[in-house]
Structure formats: structure tokens, C-alpha cells
Amino acid sequence: xxxxxxxxxxxxxxxxxxxxxxxxxxxxxxxxxxxxxxxxxxxxxxxxxxxxxxxxxxxxxxxxxxxxxxxxxxxxxxxxxxxxxxxxxxxxxxxxxxxxxxxxxxxxxxxxx
Amino acid sequence: xxxxxxxxxxxxxxxxxxxxxxxxxxxxxxxxxxxxxxxxxxxxxxxxxxxxxxxxxxxxxxxxxxxxxxxxxxxxxxxxxxxxxxxxxxxxxxxxxxxxxxxxxxxxxxxxxxxxxx
Numbered sequence: 619x620x621x622x623x624x625x626x627x628x629x630x631x632x633x634x635x636x637x638x639x640x641x642x643x644x645x646x647x648x649x650x651x652x653x654x655x656x657x658x659x660x661x662x663x664x665x666x667x668x669x670x671x672x673x674x675x676x677x678x679x680x681x682x683x684x685x686x687x688x689x690x691x692x693x694x695x696x697x698x699x700x701x702x703x704x705x706x707x708x709x710x711x712x713x714x715x716x717x718x719x720x721x722x723x724x725x726x727x728x729x730x731x
Numbered sequence: 732x733x734x735x736x737x738x739x740x741x742x743x744x745x746x747x748x749x750x751x752x753x754x755x756x757x758x759x760x761x762x763x764x765x766x767x768x769x770x771x772x773x774x775x776x777x778x779x780x781x782x783x784x785x786x787x788x789x790x791x792x793x794x795x796x797x798x799x800x801x802x803x804x805x806x807x808x809x810x811x812x813x814x815x816x817x818x819x820x821x822x823x824x825x826x827x828x829x830x831x832x833x834x835x836x837x838x839x840x841x842x843x844x845x846x847x848x849x
Contacts, residue, residue, distance in 0.1 A: 624773075650830060661735070661822050661840025662774065707773045716787045717762065717829045719838070721773030 621645060622710050624722030631729050637695040639725045641708035644689065650711035652719070653682065653693045655704050662707060666693075698729045733757070735841035737823050743847045744813055752808040752844045756825030762786075763806050764824040764838055765798055774822055780806060781829045813848045820845050 623642045631637045641651075650669055654662035668675045668682045668691065675682045681694040695702055708722040736755045744750050756763050762781050766774035776790040780800045791797075795813075800806040810817055824838040 659842065661824070661842050663840065664837050667837075709773075711830065715831060716789075717764070717779055717781075717826075717831055718776050718787050718789065719764075719774075720776065721766075724771070724773050 621720045622708060622722045624708050624725060626725060627723070628726045629728070631698045631727065633698060633700060633729055633731045635698050635729075637693075637698045637702070637727055637729070639693045639706055639708070639727075640690065641692065641710075641722050642688075642690045643710050645710075645712070646689070647713040648710040648720075649714055651682070651684065651691050652709050653680075654707045654709065654721075656707065656724075657704050665706075695727075698727075700729045700731055703727055703729050735823055735825050735839055737821075737841040737844050739844060740842065741845045741847075743849065745849050746813060746815060748813050748848075750810050750813055750846065752810075752821050752823075752846070754806045754808070754823030754825075754841060756804065756806070756823070757839055760825035760827050760839075761803070762826045762829040762838075763800060764826075765806070765808050766790075766822040766824070767819040768822055768843070769819045777808070779829070781831070786829065786831065810846075813846075815848050818846055818848045 652667035656662040764779040765777040778788040820843040
């Protein structure tokens with residue numbers, strides 16, 4: 619049962635463009651939403667994370683937008699660069715009494731010069 | 732400083748055999764997590780430790796899987812009677828403190844152990 623739905627599966631963006639990846643969830647107990655970046659052969663690395671009491675968080679070129687009522691959140695990568703080409707995963711913590719993260723299925727981003 | 736290290740990087744075994752996968756977390760990190768990742772999928776939670784104790788083992792698929800962290804540092808994931816469906820990359824992560832324990836839960840991942848069961 620997929621508890622965090624991620625789209626698109628793959629994304630091709632021109633250098634300098636905006637990359638947008640979307641995630642949706644059903645479980646209202648989820649209370650922490652991180653995004654991870656993974657390069658081939660490496661483990662995922664935390665990019666940015668948000669809690670549901672905030673609607674937007676920005677760190678450099680990366681922004682999370684969070685819509686609690688719609689149970690959706692998205693990652694925006696501004697001024698996308700070829701070095702951003704990687705697989706991106708959204709995730710959600712299952713609740714306040716555990717650190718268990720549920721991951722989405724991933725989005726493979728390719729940024730062309 | 733050193734990141735999370737996992738050994739071996741690759742493990743090939745035969746169906747029915749027993750395997751142990753080791754994780755060395757970042758020094759001082761109290762929380763340690765195990766995930767497995769199949770090709771083209773996101774990491775799937777298995778278990779996490781806060782200190783020496785398993786805080787949540789709800790992701791272990793069955794009783795063939797077991798993990799320990801006896802001294803609150805290194806952890807070993809043990810798989811008995813391996814099956815072909817166990818083939819995946821097993822990822823370990825650590826964080827300074829778990830969210831539940833009041834930390835920020837930035838989980839730092841190791842490079843993983845690729846397990847292949849023939």
C-alpha cells in the first residue's frame with residue numbers, strides 16, 4: 619500500500635528552468651516531510667524538510683510548498699542546473715511517536731544544458 | 732569527518748544462506764535506521780534504534796530479519812534463510828538524535844550494501 623504518492627516518475631528540464639515534483643499523502647498523522655536527493659550508487663541525502671504548521675520553506679534554490687488541507691506538498695528547484703540531475707524522493711514521518719519515514723517512489727530529474 | 736559506513740559493499744549469496752550486514756554510524760549519533768531499496772523504488776523502512784533498543788521494528792518483513800545494536804553504536808542486520816526476493820540495496824542511516832527524542836531527525840545515509848540472492 620503506497621502511502622506517499624509521488625509524481626512525475628521522470629522529469630526533463632532545461633538548464634535555468636524550474637523543476638517541480640509533487641507528493642500526496644492520505645494519513646493525517648504524518649507530521650514531518652523531508653525531501654531527499656540520491657545520486658547513482660550513493661545513499662539519499664537530505665535536501666530540505668518541512669513541518670505541517672508551515673506552508674512554505676525555502677533554502678537556496680530549493681523550496682517546499684505544503685498544503686495541509688489538500689494533503690499535498692511539492693519541491694521546486696529554481697534555476698535548475700545539470701548538477702541537480704539525480705533522483706528525488708519525498709517522504710513523510712508516520713507520526714509523533716516514531717521516526718519511521720515512508721518514502722515516495724522517486725522522480726528521476728535530468729537537467730540538460 | 733567520516734560518514735556512515737556499511738560493509739560489505741556487495742554481498743552475493745545463495746538461497747537459504749544466512750547473511751550479516753554491518754553499519755557503522757557517524758560517531759555520537761544515537762539513532763540508527765535500516766532501510767532496503769529495490770531497483771527503481773524509494774527506501775523502505777525496516778527498523779530504527781534509539782541507543783541500544785529497537786524503537787520501531789514494524790518494517791521488518793518477517794521473522795527471518797533481525798537487527799541488533801548491542802553497544803549503541805555499530806549495528807548488524809541479520810537475514811536467515813535468504814530468498815531471492817531479499818535481493819536489494821540495504822541502506823543504513825544515522826542521526827544525532829531521533830525526532831521522538833527531541834532531535835531534528837536529519838538522517839545521514841551510508842552508501843548501502845547490495846545484496847544479491849542467487
